[in-house]
Each structure stands twice: as structure tokens, then as C-alpha cells.
Amino acid sequence: MCTAICETTAIRGFGRGQRGWFPVTQATVAFDHTSHGEAEHALLLDFANYDLGTDARVALELDLASGRALLERLRAALEAAEATGLPG
Amino acid sequence: MWNSFNTDAKLSITAGITTYAAGGGDEIHAYVARPQADGPLPGIVLVHHLPGWDEFYQEFAERLARHGYTVICPDLYCRFGHGTPDDVAAKVRAQGGVHDDSVVADCEAALRWLQAQPSASGKVGIIGSCSGGRHALLAASRIRGFSAVVDLWGGGVVMSPDQLTPARPVAPIDYTKDLEAPLLGLFGNDDQAPSPDQVDRHEAELKKHGKSYEFHRYDGAGHGFFYYHTPMYRPQQAMDGWGKVFGFFEKHLQG
Numbered sequence: 001m002c003t004a005i006c007e008t009t010a011i012r013g014f015g016r017g018q019r020g021w022f023p024v025t026q027a028t029v030a031f032d033h034t035s036h037g038e039a040e041h042a043l044l045l046d047f048a049n050y051d052l053g054t055d056a057r058v059a060l061e062l063d064l065a066s067g068r069a070l071l072e073r074l075r076a077a078l079e080a081a082e083a084t085g086l087p088g
Numbered sequence: 089m090w091n092s093f094n095t096d097a098k099l100s101i102t103a104g105i106t107t108y109a110a111g112g113g114d115e116i117h118a119y120v121a122r123p124q125a126d127g128p129l130p131g132i133v134l135v136h137h138l139p140g141w142d143e144f145y146q147e148f149a150e151r152l153a154r155h156g157y158t159v160i161c162p163d164l165y166c167r168f169g170h171g172t173p174d175d176v177a178a179k180v181r182a183q184g185g186v187h188d189d190s191v192v193a194d195c196e197a198a199l200r201w202l203q204a205q206p207s208a209s210g211k212v213g214i215i216g217s218c219s220g221g222r223h224a225l226l227a228a229s230r231i232r233g234f235s236a237v238v239d240l241w242g243g244g245v246v247m248s249p250d251q252l253t254p255a256r257p258v259a260p261i262d263y264t265k266d267l268e269a270p271l272l273g274l275f276g277n278d279d280q281a282p283s284p285d286q287v288d289r290h291e292a293e294l295k296k297h298g299k300s301y302e303f304h305r306y307d308g309a310g311h312g313f314f315y316y317h318t319p320m321y322r323p324q325q326a327m328d329g330w331g332k333v334f335g336f337f338e339k340h341l342q343g
Contacts, residue, residue, distance in 0.1 A: 002138055002218055002219055002222075002243030002244055002281040002311075003243070003281055004185075004244065004247075004251050004253060004256065006181055006182075006184070006185075008182055026182060028178070028181060028182040030181055032138065032181070033137075033138055033139055033218065033311075033312075034318075035139055035174045035177070036174075038319050039319075040310055040311050040312065040320055041281075044178075044181070046178050046181075046182060048178070048179070048182065050169075050179050050182070053169070053171065054168075054169050054170065054171030054172070054175040054176050054178075054179050055171050055172070055175050057175055057178055057179075059174070059178060
């Protein structure tokens with residue numbers, strides 16, 4: 001890796017990719033070379049279950065501003081969801 | 089040089105995927121491209137970049153083969169499984185990257201594979217871009233037997249202590265004293281990985297140890313300026329760079 005910026009966490013949920021819906025077990029957040037984007041580097045988000053195969057992956061390549069916006073909205077949605085007291 | 093063949097030359101290459109006994113004796117995939125000629129032919133180990141063992145690298149191998157080299161490009165991610173290059177590269181990234189020792193072992197085995205070919209001249213170079221440039225330099229520093237090494241904008245040659253990881257435990261610059269092969273480095277001045285400052289520090293280390301090297305730095309280019317499939321492509325700088333690569337290999341592998 002050229003930047004070596006990469007964070008991973010175990011997650012529990014489902015993602016929809018090439019194979020339809022599948023259980024996701026790992027999220028990776030990196031800042032490194034893009035595979036598809038127009039920039040040299042991007043925030044790379046992968047939601048995957050590599051036990052099912054390398055194609056069990058939902059991928060995003062975002063610019064940093066989008067990453068920050070997503071983080072803020074994710075935090076806001078989490079706080080609102082937790083305030084409901086509903087299980088999730 | 090590129091596009092300098094005679095139009096009546098009987099130029100032909102073969103290319104395809106094979107397996108070879110890589111590091112640890114593991115049978116892994118490699119893309120091999122070679123001229124259809126009796127030889128003797130010099131060889132090149134082609135080290136793929138972070139985005140994986142991809143179509144760009146297949147075409148890269150074929151281009152080198154058309155210039156008279158037997159080329160082997162190992163799939164350094166082969167042990168992680170198979171799928172599209174993007175998917176496999178993402179899995180490797182998620183698992184912390186391929187270990188430097190694994191890459192060096194696979195490159196050493198590729199060197200021996202080339203030397204064992206009936207058509208081999210005995211001279212072997214190594215080249216890669218991006219992480220492959222770093223790995224090419226690392227392999228040439230840790231393995232005896234390469235006659236030339238080309239680092240195309242390899243990031244992570246200069247590393248701060250906090251950038252060292254279990255998979256990348258030593259910065260390649262720290263092996264500079266062990267490098268025996270002459271080095272060609274091509275860099276974009278707008279690149280940040282490696283940054284111009286990091287290239288300066290690498291060059292200072294090479295000078296300090298009296299190493300044979302050529303560095304060429306391009307204005308108006310960032311990272312990956314050979315990559316014609318991306319917006320990073322800079323045709324003028326890339327074609328000049330290809331000329332430098334062909335000239336360097338011709339001098340050190342065909343002389």
C-alpha cells in the first residue's frame with residue numbers, strides 16, 4: 001500500500017452486492033489509490049464477507065468531503081435512532 | 089526505444105498465465121510474456137502494483153516482451169484467493185497487505201525461474217510501479233542477482249516509524265547500503281506518495297552509499313502517470329519515461 005492508511009472493524013448486518021443480499025462481517029476504511037475514481041486517492045469503504053468469496057463486497061470510493069458529510073449524517077442518524085429506544 | 093522496430097522484422101511474442109514454484113515452494117500464478125526467439129534473452133521480474141495483478145500489468149509484460157525480454161509477473165496476491173483484481177486487492181488491503189517477506193521470496197523465485205529458462209542470457213532486471221516499485225527496490229536490495237532495478241514512483245520507500253506495520257516492518261531506504269544493482273527511478277513532482285521531499289531523502293541516501301542510480305522527476309505529473317486507463321495519465325511524461333526504462337534495461341541487461 002502506498003499510504004498505509006487502513007482501518008478495519010468487525011460489523012454485523014447485510015449488504016447488497018453482485019450476489020444479491022449477503023451477511024457482511026467486516027468493514028474496511030482506507031485512504032489509498034482508487035480503482036475506479038477520478039482522483040489519485042480516495043476514501044475507500046468496503047463492506048465484505050470474505051468467507052463467502054472475494055466478490056462478497058460492497059465498495060465505495062468517496063472524496064474526503066463526502067466522507068466527512070457521511071460521518072456527520074451517520075452520527076446524527078445513530079443518535080436519533082438510539083433516542084427512540086427501539087432495538088436495532 | 090518504443091516504436092522503433094523495422095517493419096519487416098519477424099517480431100512475435102507469446103503470453104499467458106502459468107504457475108511457478110514461488111516463495112515457500114507455493115505454486116502461484118504468474119503472467120509470462122516472452123519473445124518467440126532462440127535467445128539468449130535477458131529476463132525481467134515485473135512486480136505488480138497495489139491495485140493488484142491486473143490487466144494493466146498484463147499489457148505491461150507484453151510491452152517489455154516485445155522489446156526482447158522474457159517477463160514474469162507473479163500474482164503476489166494469489167494466496168489470498170481469486171476474483172476480479174479489484175476485489176482481490178480489496179481483500180488484501182483488508183488483511184493488512186501482502187507481507188514484504190512474501191513478496192521478496194516470490195521475486196527471488198521468479199529470478200531463479202528466469203535464470204533457469206533455456207533461452208536465458210543470465211541477466212535479469214526487476215521493475216514495478218507504485219507499491220510494486222517499492223517492492224522491486226526492496227527485492228533488489230535483499231536478493232543478490234539482479235542486474236538492474238527500476239522503481240516507478242514507489243511510495244513507502246521512506247517511512248516514518250509510525251508507518252511501519254507488521255506486513256511492512258522495515259523501510260526500503262534502510263536497505264540502501266545492500267543494493268548492488270543500478271537503480272532507475274521515475275517520479276512525478278506532484279506526487280505525495282512518494283513526495284518530492286521523500287525522493288530527495290532517498291537520493292541523498294543513495295549518494296551517501298555511493299550507489300549507481302538515475303532519478304528523473306517530471307513536472308506536470310503526479311502518481312501513476314503511465315496509467316493510460318486513469319486520469320493520472322500524462323502522455324508526454326509517460327512516453328519519455330518509457331524511453332528511460334527501455335534505455336536503462338538495454339544498457340544494463342543487453343550490453
